Amino acid sequence: MTPRRRSRSPGDGAASRSARRSARPLAACREGGASTVETIIVVPLLMFLGLGTVQAGLIYHAKTILNYATLEAARTGATRNAQPGPMRKELGARLAPLLGGDGSLEMASVAIARSIVEIDSPVNLDGSVGPPTRLNILNPTEASFADHGKPSLEVTNRTVIPNSHLRHQSRATGATSGQSLQDANLLKIEVTHGFELKVPFAGRMIANLMRVGTIPSGDTIYYQTNRIPLKSVATVRMQSEAWSESVTVANAAPPATGTPDTLADPADATPPTDAEGDPNPQDDADGDGQGEPDEDPSCGADGLGSSPVLIATPTNACLVDQPIAPVASSPFGGDDEPPPASPIC
16 A cells, blocks of 8 residues: 655645744844853853963962072072071072063163062062061971080081081981981071962962962961962081071061061171180280280171172271382382382272
């Protein structure tokens, strides 16, 4: 049997075409609304992803610079008795690339000077407020000085960890620190730097998320100022004797008020004195067993002034050429007058 075909009336085709035409604008409206919703959802996500990638790259770059700066600061401290002052100055100079520049010598000098100034200041030169960079000495500790500390042979009033002939020293561990003398001569520092998040939207979002998910601690102040704390640790072997005062000053908490710090600067070592209190016991010109004071109090034991900038004037000069004694007869004819003293420092 052959199936019977359903007969169509002429009005059926026209009705179906009319229905399809009326359905097209409705479908187009629905598709346009869905596209708008998708754009509203996806575009901010893509924007945040792109800006976040840029900010993450800047953070990685800053961490790399901080690692190098921390290592250079530790190397400086290894040769300067672990003093925090020279280490902070070296750290500030090495962090100058974070401030940027145009590649010129002038901008590089400005960046270095600004970085050194802002390393210890909570208020930056541009007026912005940011927590200062912290530098803590993790090793040697106070227990290390309790076990291996001895009076210094170089300066007075200094308790130090000896640094000479370590290969031939005893490797016995101390009862308090559990370290040998060789381990106590390892300088380990930790630097915490607040890197400013400058990328729009992404930087503020990252700081807010980190602040919400951070347990209340000393790092909260970084997130409140739109910064993120970056930490770096470096360990080097001491090339000079470590001073206990250096560790105390470096690890001291910053003063809560504007009062000056009462701790003495370890760089200002007390000069050796004799029994009578004379500042230069080695200078015994009159043979009375008492040291004689220097002719120029501004000059140190090495003949250099205390100021980093020495003015070459007769009153402030530290090293002066002594005049040559006049000779009775000059081989070149006539008696020559001795040349005047000329400062060379």
